[in-house]
Amino acid sequence: MTTPQLYCFAQSGNAYKAALMLALTDTAWTPVFVDFFKGETRTPEYRRNVNEMGEVPVFVDDSVKLSQTGVILTYLAEQSGKFGAKSEAERREILRWILFDNHKFTSYLATYRFMHAFANSDDTAVMDFFRARIKSALGIVEKHLERQPFIVGDAPTIADLSMCGYLYYPAEEFGFDIAAAHPAIGAWLGRIKALPGWKHPYKLMPGHPLAS
Numbered sequence: 598m599t600t601p602q603l604y605c606f607a608q609s610g611n612a613y614k615a616a617l618m619l620a621l622t623d624t625a626w627t628p629v630f631v632d633f634f635k636g637e638t639r640t641p642e643y644r645r646n647v648n649e650m651g652e653v654p655v656f657v658d659d660s661v662k663l664s665q666t667g668v669i670l671t672y673l674a675e676q677s678g679k680f681g682a683k684s685e686a687e688r689r690e691i692l693r694w695i696l697f698d699n700h701k702f703t704s705y706l707a708t709y710r711f712m713h714a715f716a717n718s719d720d721t722a723v724m725d726f727f728r729a730r731i732k733s734a735l736g737i738v739e740k741h742l743e744r745q746p747f748i749v750g751d752a753p754t755i756a757d758l759s760m761c762g763y764l765y766y767p768a769e770e771f772g773f774d775i776a777a778a779h780p781a782i783g784a785w786l787g788r789i790k791a792l793p794g795w796k797h798p799y800k801l802m803p804g805h806p807l808a809s
């Protein structure tokens with residue numbers, strides 16, 4: 598049996614979701630650095646050999662090759678017996694929040710941060726649109742976390758690992774401090790950070806100066 602591999606890079610909060618799950622479940626894994634900023638995910642080779650969707654992360658474990666963090670997290674929860682659902686109702690609830698995350702939460706946060714921090718696209722109607730969508734999604738999550746300690750039930754699940762993917766990156770990369778403006782989200786991030794094995798994305802994945 599070989600060590601599972603995760604195609605990733607430090608600035609990817611999507612890859613962080615899977616990397617954090619591997620860290621929190623104390624699973625041995627090998628990072629495969631993807632040079633996203635040099636366009637590697639857009640090359641025909643990457644799309645042919647790694648992921649036809651042209652995305653990171655990709656998880657490879659023996660004969661299993663998975664993309665889409667919701668799928669990877671579900672697989673790892675099944676394999677490890679950790680951070681998964683304790684009932685059918687919880688399973689549906691976890692799926693509900695992972696879908697919300699992929700559509701309304703991570704998607705806007707990730708794109709906004711990319712444009713702000715890496716593509717210098719501030720002060721456009723597009724950025725205003727994203728800010729409004731982010732404000733609305735953060736408000737929904739803040740209200741939810743005022744009522745309970747974790748996204749689903751009273752213990753951490755893969756729904757939390759999905760939702761927190763972008764929220765440990767420095768505030769400067771967004772241009773605003775999410776945790777400071779949302780106390781319930783801030784406290785929830787603290788609870789996840791306190792889990793044994795937690796590491797910052799820039800320490801967990803390759804490709805950022807802070808990693809060394």
Ligand SMILES: N[C@@H](CCC(=O)N[C@@H](CS)C(=O)NCC(=O)O)C(=O)O
Pocket residue numbers: 608609610611612638651652653654664665666667699707
């Ligand atoms: N829904 C996907 C999103 C993955 C994603 O957007 N990854 C980014 C890096 S953080 C990417 O590879 N983007 C390349 C592109 O969209 O061209 C997942 O959950 O895995």
